[in-house]
Amino acid sequence: MTGVRVLAGTRKGAFVLTSDGRRERWEVSGPHFAGWEVYHLKGSPADPDRLYASQSSGWSGQVIQRSDDGGATWEPMGNQFAYDGTPGTHQWYDGTPHPWEFERVWHLEPSLDDPDTVWAGVEDAGLFRSADGGRSWQELPGLRGHDTGPSWQPGAGGMCLHTILLDPSAAGRMFAAISAAGVFRSDDAGQTWRPINRGLQSEGIPDPDAEVGHCVHRIAMHPARPRVLFMQKHWDVMRSDDGGESWHEISGNLPTDFGFPIDVHAHEPETIYVVPITSDAQHYPPEGKLRVYRSRTGGGDWEPLTKGLPQEHCYVNVLRDAMAVDSLDSCGVYFGTTGGQVYASADSGDSWAPIVRDLPAVLSVEVQTLP
Amino acid sequence: MIRVILPAHLRALARINGEVHLEIAGQVTQRSVLDALEARHPALRGTIRAHDGGPRRAFIRFFACEQDLSHEQPDTPLPDPVAEGTEPYLIVGAMAGG
Numbered sequence: 001m002t003g004v005r006v007l008a009g010t011r012k013g014a015f016v017l018t019s020d021g022r023r024e025r026w027e028v029s030g031p032h033f034a035g036w037e038v039y040h041l042k043g044s045p046a047d048p049d050r051l052y053a054s055q056s057s058g059w060s061g062q063v064i065q066r067s068d069d070g071g072a073t074w075e076p077m078g079n080q081f082a083y084d085g086t087p088g089t090h091q092w093y094d095g096t097p098h099p100w101e102f103e104r105v106w107h108l109e110p111s112l113d114d115p116d117t118v119w120a121g122v123e124d125a126g127l128f129r130s131a132d133g134g135r136s137w138q139e140l141p142g143l144r145g146h147d148t149g150p151s152w153q154p155g156a157g158g159m160c161l162h163t164i165l166l167d168p169s170a171a172g173r174m175f176a177a178i179s180a181a182g183v184f185r186s187d188d189a190g191q192t193w194r195p196i197n198r199g200l201q202s203e204g205i206p207d208p209d210a211e212v213g214h215c216v217h218r219i220a221m222h223p224a225r226p227r228v229l230f231m232q233k234h235w236d237v238m239r240s241d242d243g244g245e246s247w248h249e250i251s252g253n254l255p256t257d258f259g260f261p262i263d264v265h266a267h268e269p270e271t272i273y274v275v276p277i278t279s280d281a282q283h284y285p286p287e288g289k290l291r292v293y294r295s296r297t298g299g300g301d302w303e304p305l306t307k308g309l310p311q312e313h314c315y316v317n318v319l320r321d322a323m324a325v326d327s328l329d330s331c332g333v334y335f336g337t338t339g340g341q342v343y344a345s346a347d348s349g350d351s352w353a354p355i356v357r358d359l360p361a362v363l364s365v366e367v368q369t370l371p
Numbered sequence: 372m373i374r375v376i377l378p379a380h381l382r383a384l385a386r387i388n389g390e391v392h393l394e395i396a397g398q399v400t401q402r403s404v405l406d407a408l409e410a411r412h413p414a415l416r417g418t419i420r421a422h423d424g425g426p427r428r429a430f431i432r433f434f435a436c437e438q439d440l441s442h443e444q445p446d447t448p449l450p451d452p453v454a455e456g457t458e459p460y461l462i463v464g465a466m467a468g469g
Contacts, residue, residue: 035380059430059464060381060418076384076414080422 004326005368008342009038012360016071023346026355040107040364047115048368054105062104066134077134084141091153100124109164121161125178140190148212155179155215163219167226180215185244199247217260218320222269230272232262239299250299255286261323266331270298275318284315294349308352321364336362374459385412399454402445434461
């Protein structure tokens with residue numbers, strides 16, 4: 001029987017949660033890297049036993065870990081993330097120039113076909129690549145060096161490159177999202193980039209439809225339809241049908257269009273999931289009810305999914321990298337909360353149950369569907 | 372023999388039990404101790420000071436003989452009891468954060 005492996009990064013370590021295809025009974029392994037923040041872990045699509053993890057701490061900075069046995073054992077890899085050339089400056093919160101400084105790796109995106117190649121999205125926003133399994137890292141400076149780079153500003157959580165999407169249908173096409181700069185697209189494997197934010201409206205910036213400056217929280221794509229992109233922006237849920245050339249709003253009947261994660265059903269490219277959060281000042285679900293919202297129409301028309309989720313006194317958040325789907329026949333959906341719960345649904349979101357209830361605050365959730 | 376004591380999170384990272392014992396030829400300084408430590412345990416590179424022998428990380432401190440040596444120049448000789456191995460060189464995570 002096939003199975004799943006859920007990779008949860010938390011404020012105080014990483015956890016590996018495994019189950020068979022029924023997804024009813026779970027084995028919990030961890031904490032790995034106990035006491036360290038683990039912003040993200042992800043497995044290689046080309047070799048499911050190859051995992052990468054971003055481990056960091058305020059004391060000792062960044063560590064990259066790699067597992068070649070599905071998370072049973074780990075080895076530290078290279079942790080030198082040096083910006084290419086003279087880093088220059090971006091804007092600080094007060095509008096003054098601020099030197100680009102590496103803080104941490106937010107997101108690791110393994111290549112679709114080479115286990116030794118992996119991209120890293122970092123704070124301060126930059127894109128790095130390793131072609132030797134994480135031992136060494138080189139910046140792809142075309143992104144940070146874009147003409148608009150000196151005008152980028154951090155969001156409240158730092159100026160992070162938090163999302164990297166690889167287009168499986170077009171060699172070299174990739175997307176990167178940065179808070180608070182926006183979405184960028186490359187068609188040459190990351191050498192050159194251009195902002196793709198037309199259609200976004202952000203009231204929190206002086207020019208609401210500026211080329212850059214939008215606080216994009218997350219973007220998602222279905223691999224079978226890579227020209228269709230979905231976005232959870234600071235406020236607004238958005239959609240593009242042309243590879244990011246233009247965006248339109250699909251918030252529809254959501255109770256609030258603020259939130260962090262967004263993801264797409266594994267087998268239904270028009271079925272998408274978000275977790276509405278009250279507001280930028282109140283990072284918890286409206287009315288204390290934890291509800292995933294699902295649209296089966298590609299946005300606009302949303303239904304709340306509540307079965308098995310707390311419907312009173314719930315004031316957790318779900319962070320941008322903390323939702324994932326598996327690709328079993330009955331699509332599984334997973335998300336983690338800042339309260340330490342990891343919830344799973346084995347029926348596309350119709351019903352939910354916690355895999356674990358009391359982890360440290362969950363920063364990221366990924367899932368691997370195992371052969 | 373130089374005795375080095377690391378904070379728990381770095382011992383776990385480098386899979387070290389107890390003290391690290393180093394033999395250092397030449398003058399015993401913070402730089403020569405850290406160079407030898409990182410050569411022995413490459414996983415520690417970048418976690419105590421910047422890569423390539425750069426500055427100490429902000430929330431790491433260096434103590435020995437009941438003195439805070441964090442702000443000493445890296446090539447200043449360490450106290451004799453450290454160089455003689457009677458006192459350990461302590462690498463400490465500053466009391467900050469949780």
